[in-house]
Amino acid sequence: MEKIVNLCKRRGFIFQASEIYGGLNGAWDYGPLGVELKRNLKNYWWRVIVHERDDVVGMDGAILTHPAVLKASGHVQGFTDPMVDCRLTNQRFKADQIPWQSGTVFTYEFARDAMPSAAAFEALAYLAETEAQPQINKKLDLSDSISLGLRIVERRRLSVPAPTKEPESIESFFLALGTELVRNPQPGWEEWENRFQSGYSVPERALCGDSFRVLVRARESESKARKTAQAFYQKRGLRLPVVILQSKQPIENTRDFNPENGAELTPPRAFNLMLETHLGAVADEASKVYLRPETAQSIFVQFKNILEVSRKKLPFGIAQIGKAFRNEINPRNFTFRSREFEQMELEYFCRPEQGMELLEYWKEERLKFYDDIGISRSKLHVRNVPDEERAFYSKGTYDIEYDFPFGRQELEGVAYRTDYDLKQHQHASDKSLEYFDDETKEKFIPHVVEPSAGVDRTVLALICEAYSEDQAPNDKGEMEARTVLRFHPRMAPIKCAIFPLLKNKEPLVVKAKEIVGLLRPHMTVFYDESGAIGRRYRRQDEIERDSMKQERVKTSDLLQLLSMRIA
Ligand code: GAP
Numbered sequence: 001m002e003k004i005v006n007l008c009k010r011r012g013f014i015f016q017a018s019e020i021y022g023g024l025n026g027a028w029d030y031g032p033l034g035v036e037l038k039r040n041l042k043n044y045w046w047r048v049i050v051h052e053r054d055d056v057v058g059m060d061g062a063i064l065t066h067p068a069v070l071k072a073s074g075h076v077q078g079f080t081d082p083m084v085d086c087r088l089t090n091q092r093f094k095a096d097q098i099p100w101q102s103g104t105v106f107t108y109e110f111a112r113d114a115m116p117s118a119a120a121f122e123a124l125a126y127l128a129e130t131e132a133q134p135q136i137n138k139k140l141d142l143s144d145s146i147s148l149g150l151r152i153v154e155r156r157r158l159s160v161p162a163p164t165k166e167p168e169s170i171e172s173f174f175l176a177l178g179t180e181l182v183r184n185p186q187p188g189w190e191e192w193e194n195r196f197q198s199g200y201s202v203p204e205r206a207l208c209g210d211s212f213r214v215l216v217r218a219r220e221s222e223s224k225a226r227k228t229a230q231a232f233y234q235k236r237g238l239r240l241p242v243v244i245l246q247s248k249q250p251i252e253n254t255r256d257f258n259p260e261n262g263a264e265l266t267p268p269r270a271f272n273l274m275l276e277t278h279l280g281a282v283a284d285e286a287s288k289v290y291l292r293p294e295t296a297q298s299i300f301v302q303f304k305n306i307l308e309v310s311r312k313k314l315p316f317g318i319a320q321i322g323k324a325f326r327n328e329i330n331p332r333n334f335t336f337r338s339r340e341f342e343q344m345e346l347e348y349f350c351r352p353e354q355g356m357e358l359l360e361y362w363k364e365e366r367l368k369f370y371d372d373i374g375i376s377r378s379k380l381h382v383r384n385v386p387d388e389e390r391a392f393y394s395k396g397t398y399d400i401e402y403d404f405p406f407g408r409q410e411l412e413g414v415a416y417r418t419d420y421d422l423k424q425h426q427h428a429s430d431k432s433l434e435y436f437d438d439e440t441k442e443k444f445i446p447h448v449v450e451p452s453a454g455v456d457r458t459v460l461a462l463i464c465e466a467y468s469e470d471q472a473p474n475d476k477g478e479m480e481a482r483t484v485l486r487f488h489p490r491m492a493p494i495k496c497a498i499f500p501l502l503k504n505k506e507p508l509v510v511k512a513k514e515i516v517g518l519l520r521p522h523m524t525v526f527y528d529e530s531g532a533i534g535r536r537y538r539r540q541d542e543i544e545r546d547s548m549k550q551e552r553v554k555t556s557d558l559l560q561l562l563s564m565r566i567a
Contacts, residue, residue: 001405004467005334007483011543013037013463014335026331026339028456033543036493036524038342038459041373042321044490045344045453048369049319056317056346057310061298063323064279065290072428073297073421075274075290083271083329087212088232088263094329095268098255103217103262105251106225111233111241113206114171116145120199124148126192127181128155142240146170149177156184167230167240174200208236211246213264215257228263273326275339291325296450299347300421304433314435314446315358317348321455333406335456342455349435349446352419356396358449359416363398366414366451370400373458374488375465379403380411393420400453402461411461412453419445462491472541472548475534482538486546489566495523496562497540503529511555518559523566 008014012031016023030038050058070076082095116124121144128148146163153160158180163173178200181193198204212232214225226243233241256265278287292298299306299318306318321344331337350358363382370380385397397415401408422445426433434443463485472482489495496519500512509529519525528536537545553561 001334003483004405004463007467007485007542008034008334008463026328026337028335028338028340033493034459037462037487037491038455040491040493041458041462042342042344042455044373045369046319046321048372049317049344049346053317055312055315056319056348057306057312058319059299059302059306060322061292061295061302061320063292063325064277065292065297067288067290068428069297069301069425070274070290070293072424073300074424075293075297076272079274079293080270080272081329082268084265084268086258086261086263086265088228088235088258088261091258091260092329093258093265095255095265097330098257098265099259100253100255101215101217101257101259102252102254103215103220103250104222104225105247105249105254106214106216106222106229107246107248108212108214108229108232109244109246110207110209110211111229111238111243112171112202112208113238114167114174114240114242115142115205115238116174117199117204117206119204120174120196121145121148123192123196123199124152127152127189127196142170146173149173152177152181156180156186158184167242170240171242206238208233208238208241210236213256215251215254215262215264217262220262224262228261232263271327271329273328275325275327292323293326294324294452295320295322295343295345296347296421296452299345300425300433303347303349303422303425304431307435314437315348315350315354317346319344319346321345333404333409335460336404336406336409338456341457343452344455345450345452348449348451350449352444352447355416355418355447355449359396359398359414362449362451363400363414366400366412366453370411372488373462373491375402375458375461379465381408383410385413391415391417393418402457402464404461404464409457411457412451414449414451417448417450419447421448422446462487466544468546472538474538475532483542484546485542485544487544492544492566493524494526494540494544495519495566497526497528497536497545499527499533499536500529501533515555515558518555519562522559522563 011033013034015029015031017027017029018024046058050056067076084093084095084098085091124145125148128151150162158177160173160176160180163170178197182197185193212229214228216222216225229243230241233243257263258265274293275291276288277291279289280287299320303318322342323340324343325340328337328339331339348358348362367380371377379402381401383399383401385399390397395416395418397413399410400412400414402411422433426445433445435446436443466485466487468484468486470482470484471479474480498512498516500508502508512527512529516525516527
């Protein structure tokens with residue numbers, strides 16, 4: 001993945017959004033080559049789904065969405081992810097992405113501060129008779145306190161063991177010092193000895209009553225648990241926490257701990273993924289609108305209008321390509337999980353009895369599509385989503401998954417959504433969304449099968465699929481490593497690169513430009529006359545040339561030959 005991400009940046013496929021300001025997590029900008037690749041994908045989807053079919057029409061809906069739409073669809077109440085936070089670092093995770101872990105759980109009951117309180121510190125200073133007389137607001141410093149303590153021990157010849165750096169040992173040192181001062185009173189100093197004694201008593205020191213758990217996995221040291229707990233209590237205001245262990249127990253297959261540091265996670269809370277904004281000058285509840293979390297809802301909401309204007313009969317579909325927004329808890333794996341992304345969605349309406357059959361049909365159509373854009377079938381997997389994972393209204397869902405370098409992940413969902421969405425909108429809007437069948441004279445709410453694909457995920461799959469490394473000769477004929485993106489010609493951002501052999505040979509340049517003029521109206525053409533020819537080739541290889549085969553063709557045959565190969 002690292003090589004792919006670097007190549008994407010270096011050659012202008014994909015950049016981090018707002019990069020010069022440190023980047024915006026979950027948002028990406030497509031560069032000159034990326035935008036071509038993305039357009040080729042979207043155009044081909046549109047061609048196959050809309051232009052080449054009689055039974056599908058397109059639409060382009062607004063991103064800003066009335067809250068009522070998303071209330072009716074169930075998104076306002078239910079479009080949530082379970083979210084957990086690390087109690088130590090506040091890092092946020094999706095609960096279902098936490099790996100199952102085993103090990104030993106250390107439970108800490110509470111912690112108290114081993115640092116002397118201000119009153120105890122003041123007494124220490126008097127007892128040590130330092131030249132610097134105690135100042136009321138002197139910042140408490142542990143090393144000052146210890147050196148004062150050690151000085152008292154030495155001066156009074158007390159038998160108190162010197163402390164180490166551990167909070168427990170520092171606490172024992174001060175507690176022992178207090179006891180010894182009581183046993184060996186010094187005339188005139190009793191008052192300060194008492195003050196130290198009570199200033200260092202447990203009730204006078206800071207305490208944190210929160211309990212905290214840490215997971216220690218096999219082969220990790222136990223001291224890690226204590227250090228993690230100390231860090232936890234330090235975050236809660238203790239400067240030198242003495243942690244109190246309650247229990248230590250083996251545990252198997254838990255998701256309650258941060259996989260990175262073993263710290264306990266909060267219980268899962270529902271986090272709504274929708275992004276909202278406000279229309280108009282006043283940002284209040286009444287002006288709130290959402291950025292759509294999927295393109296599908298505008299299709300359902302416009303179902304009746306489109307049915308009327310297109311005069312389609314069931315089964316028929318409405319297709320849309322456009323942006324969608326989700327406030328993902330953990331955007332990751334490059335563009336795979338973003339907060340702003342594009343979807344290519346088809347809502348294919350049908351009679352209830354056709355639903356299951358059309359679900360199979362669309363799954364097969366979609367697999368064929370991926371084949372046609374050069375995604376190898378062996379890397380695609382169809383997952384029949386089990387009942388317990390499916391939306392309650394869906395009677396069947398397939399996930400089409402791809403073997404990305406970071407694992408097998410969803411590219412597209414093909415779902416039979418029954419009549420749920422149209423029913424919800426009919427009920428909430430009080431407008432009929434029924435279909436009237438001329439032949440049977442029946443009126444009913446159509447069912448829908450929805451193939452919903454991610455543009456960005458498919459672009460990423462195309463790049464991962466195309467990426468390869470091999471050996472090729474350089475200018476001097478020596479073999480060297482070469483990176484090649486073997487895109488399907490249909491998807492390749494540039495279809496043809498034209499290089500005159502030499503820049504200063506007029507007839508070559510004239511001819512090359514003539515060919516550019518011939519091809520440019522029909523395809524994306526790249527012209528380059530500068531630098532060594534070998535290097536110009538190699539730069540092109542990296543973004544999309546695979547074989548180095550040479551063929552001679554007549555200029556007059558070129559357009560037809562290239563067009564055929566691209567199609
Ligand atoms: N209308 C149905 C729907 O939106 P989904 O499974 O939530 O279903 C469909 O999304 C597709 O949209 C996914 O298969 C994926 O390709 C893409 N997608 C969803 N969330 C995404 C995200 N955060 N980043 C990139 N693509 C995403």
